[in-house]
Amino acid sequence: MKPLSARQTRILQFLHQFFEEKGYPPSIRDMVKGCKISSTSVVEYNLRILEREGYIRRDREVSRGIELSRERRMVRVPIIGYIAAGEPIPVPTSDSWSLVADSLELTEELTGGKKEVYALKVKGTSMVDALINDGDLVLMQHVETAENGEMVAVWLKKEKEATLKRFYLERERVRLQPANEEMKPIYVNPEDVEIQGRVIGVIRKLE
Amino acid sequence: MKPLSARQTRILQFLHQFFEEKGYPPSIRDMVKGCKISSTSVVEYNLRILEREGYIRRDREVSRGIELSRERRMVRVPIIGYIAAGEPIPVPTSDSWSLVADSLELTEELTGGKKEVYALKVKGTSMVDALINDGDLVLMQHVETAENGEMVAVWLKKEKEATLKRFYLERERVRLQPANEEMKPIYVNPEDVEIQGRVIGVIRKLE
DNA sequence: CCCCCTTGCGAACAGTTGTTCTAATACTAT
DNA sequence: ATAGTATTAGAACAACTGTTCGCAAGGGGG
Numbered sequence: 016m017k018p019l020s021a022r023q024t025r026i027l028q029f030l031h032q033f034f035e036e037k038g039y040p041p042s043i044r045d046m047v048k049g050c051k052i053s054s055t056s057v058v059e060y061n062l063r064i065l066e067r068e069g070y071i072r073r074d075r076e077v078s079r080g081i082e083l084s085r086e087r088r089m090v091r092v093p094i095i096g097y098i099a100a101g102e103p104i105p106v107p108t109s110d111s112w113s114l115v116a117d118s119l120e121l122t123e124e125l126t127g128g129k130k131e132v133y134a135l136k137v138k139g140t141s142m143v144d145a146l147i148n149d150g151d152l153v154l155m156q157h158v159e160t161a162e163n164g165e166m167v168a169v170w171l172k173k174e175k176e177a178t179l180k181r182f183y184l185e186r187e188r189v190r191l192q193p194a195n196e197e198m199k200p201i202y203v204n205p206e207d208v209e210i211q212g213r214v215i216g217v218i219r220k221l222e
Numbered sequence: 223m224k225p226l227s228a229r230q231t232r233i234l235q236f237l238h239q240f241f242e243e244k245g246y247p248p249s250i251r252d253m254v255k256g257c258k259i260s261s262t263s264v265v266e267y268n269l270r271i272l273e274r275e276g277y278i279r280r281d282r283e284v285s286r287g288i289e290l291s292r293e294r295r296m297v298r299v300p301i302i303g304y305i306a307a308g309e310p311i312p313v314p315t316s317d318s319w320s321l322v323a324d325s326l327e328l329t330e331e332l333t334g335g336k337k338e339v340y341a342l343k344v345k346g347t348s349m350v351d352a353l354i355n356d357g358d359l360v361l362m363q364h365v366e367t368a369e370n371g372e373m374v375a376v377w378l379k380k381e382k383e384a385t386l387k388r389f390y391l392e393r394e395r396v397r398l399q400p401a402n403e404e405m406k407p408i409y410v411n412p413e414d415v416e417i418q419g420r421v422i423g424v425i426r427k428l429e
Numbered sequence: 430c431c432c433c434c435t436t437g438c439g440a441a442c443a444g445t446t447g448t449t450c451t452a453a454t455a456c457t458a459t
Numbered sequence: 460a461t462a463g464t465a466t467t468a469g470a471a472c473a474a475c476t477g478t479t480c481g482c483a484a485g486g487g488g489g
Contacts, residue, residue: 038289
């Protein structure tokens with residue numbers, strides 16, 4: 016993307032502002048007025064550049080046929096339960112996406128376009144070594160096996176404990192590494208590890 | 223809201239679908255074609271009803287002047303810079319919302335409807351005591367004074383250090399409490415504290 | 430200097446589009 | 460059935476709107 020001229024920046028900014036305000040795109044003559052430009056052809060000229068540079072998409076010959084390029088996709092993520100040290104980790108079922116009361120609305124920017132993302136609310140401060148606090152929301156994707164280095168939610172059968180750690184399968188053992196690099200990893204037997212999901216994000220809301 | 227007729231439901235559904243697909247609202251004649259209606263006046267007639275019942279908002283005499291009432295709760299949050307232990311904390315300027323290259327799109331669910339929210343990217347692991355990791359995004363709101371108990375970004379003048387802590391003004395000193403409750407607070411002189419913003423959220427994206 | 434490219438300007442054209450009017454049809458309650 | 464309301468149909472109009480064309484001003488390089 017080449018840098019935009021002052022006029023192009025102005026038009027792009029007006030485009031966003033108008034759309035935000037009205038809910039539909041401006042006409043070329045709206046832009047003439049809004050950006051204090053003297054002719055529609057100047058706008059037309061600069062719109063071509065904005066389109067070529069990928070800032071907008073246009074449908075020619077259609078009034079207000081401008082689409083702002085940034086993705087505006089929203090995803091509704093169900094909060095299917097709580098995650099706490101001593102309790103089993105909830106696993107999504109087929110109903111999860113339809114029958115759940117509480118949910119969270121996110122952009123695909125946060126879910127990375129992944130499918131079947133769900134959220135768990137953290138109960139208690141047992142996950143501070145993963146830099147996760149009481150009340151945080153953990154974005155999860157259901158998997159049953161993990162790649163090395165991925166942050167996963169695991170259930171340790173012997174210890175009867177749920178935890179969030181980075182997963183590394185080593186020779187005959189599994190190394191679980193806390194997100195906080197200053198803290199020491201724990202080593203467990205592979206049979207003791209039950210992978211419940213992959214952590215793809217953390218959201219903390221403060222009041 | 224009265225129940226909608228089949229035709230009105232059809233139109234409303236087409237409206238959403240068209241908008242989702244194209245990024246701008248359909249014209250009345252688009253709806254005629256898309257909903258297999260024989261006349262523009264029928265669409266006009268039903269649009270009035272949809273407007274009266276609050277499903278849409280219209281700007282009369284404006285082509286494609288339709289705004290969908292549901293879900294328009296997206297906010298673009300500029301990432302105005304980095305926050306690191308030894309560097310001053312960036313403060314938003316009036317340009318921040320228009321001239322920033324990098325930005326984040328969020329729902330108002332996360333910003334709580336607050337105005338002038340911006341984001342800072344965390345550089346380094348110096349904020350682990352706030353349960354914030356390298357690469358995390360901190361959602362901020364610009365304030366110059368803080369209420370007791372709020373999580374704030376502060377610049378400690380004497381120590382030349384940026385940090386995120388809960389703020390408590392006590393008799394003659396300021397107590398800065400890490401989010402991790404197991405860690406001890408630090409006490410500083412009020413003159414040494416420069417409040418740069420209020421933390422309203424934390425977002426961590428994992429790959 | 431000239432040439433080429435970018436950018437800006439004004440006007441005109443043709444297709445698009447919201448609106449309105451009249452008439453017809455369907456449905457409901459009395 | 461009858462009156463009244465809700466809905467549909469078709470057409471015509473005036474304004475809106477994207478496009479295009481000719482022209483000109485500026486700027487950089489040969």
